[in-house]
Amino acid sequence: MGAFKYTITIESDTPPQVMLGQNIGGGIVKELKEVEVQLVTAAHLAKIYNLSVNTIRDKLISINQGTEGKSLYNPKLAHTLLTQKARKGRPRVN
Known part of the structure; x- marks a missing residue:
């Protein structure tokens, strides 16, 4: 029948702990690659962080x-x- 290829997309702040050759869900990891980061606008960041566009x-x-x-x-x-x-300010003295 042959081997099928599946793609899994993960979004995170840190890279996942996945190794080549690792068995995940009954399949072997053959390739790992990082997707190039898309640039975002100030308006998009303003929605996410609840700040004004000028502040961003x-x-x-x-x-x-x-x-x-x-x-x-x-x-x-x-x-x-x-x-x-x-x-801001000077450090607290105990």
Whole structure:
């Protein structure tokens, strides 16, 4: 009958713990490849992080891949910059 080929798509912040030759669900893993990241707009990020488009553009100006009118960002880099906590003021003295 022959071997059939199946494709599984996984989206995550970290790479999955899958090895070549590993048996998963009765099949052997033959190939692993990372899909190239699509760039996203400031409006798309504004919906996800509940921020205004202007705030997104101000915070991510260093990783802008588009023009001034059409701001495009790598979603992985944008996530790290938008979720990090900014420390303000002097440290607390105990």
